[in-house]
Amino acid sequence: MYRTSINDQEIIVLFSSPYVSLSPDTTKHVYERVLSLGEKLFQFQDGQSFTIGDPKGLIVAQVKKRDLTTVYVEHVITKQFMYNEQGESNQIM
Numbered sequence: 001m002y003r004t005s006i007n008d009q010e011i012i013v014l015f016s017s018p019y020v021s022l023s024p025d026t027t028k029h030v031y032e033r034v035l036s037l038g039e040k041l042f043q044f045q046d047g048q049s050f051t052i053g054d055p056k057g058l059i060v061a062q063v064k065k066r067d068l069t070t071v072y073v074e075h076v077i078t079k080q081f082m083y084n085e086q087g088e089s090n091q092i093m
Contacts, residue, residue, distance in 0.1 A: 002031055006038055009069070016062075016072035026076070030059055034071055042069055049074075058082060 002013045013034050015027065022030065033052050034041075044050065044063040052059040060075040 004035065006035065006041065009042060011035075011041060012068055012070040014070060014072050016074055022076060026056065029054075029056065030073060030076055033059060034061060034073065041071060055079075 046065040049062045057078040062072045064070045
């Protein structure tokens with residue numbers, strides 16, 4: 001769990017799925033990519049999911065609005081498991 005502030009508003013980023021087991025470097029990278037959305041994170045509705053395309057893969061997250069805005073990183077899909085409509089892998093779509 002990571003707790004920080006964006007423009008004086010507190011936010012929590014959680015890696016929620018037991019299947020999200022990442023190296024410390026990748027975890028830090030994903031955390032920084034989520035926070036790079038900045039104020040946009042506060043504009044999502046409660047329960048709304050979103051994705052972030054990244055050179056390392058696809059980050060799937062959901063926003064929950066309670067006392068604090070919480071972003072749950074649900075999945076990180078590595079490039080080797082991403083496919084385009086022609087069935088080719090390693091593509092950011």
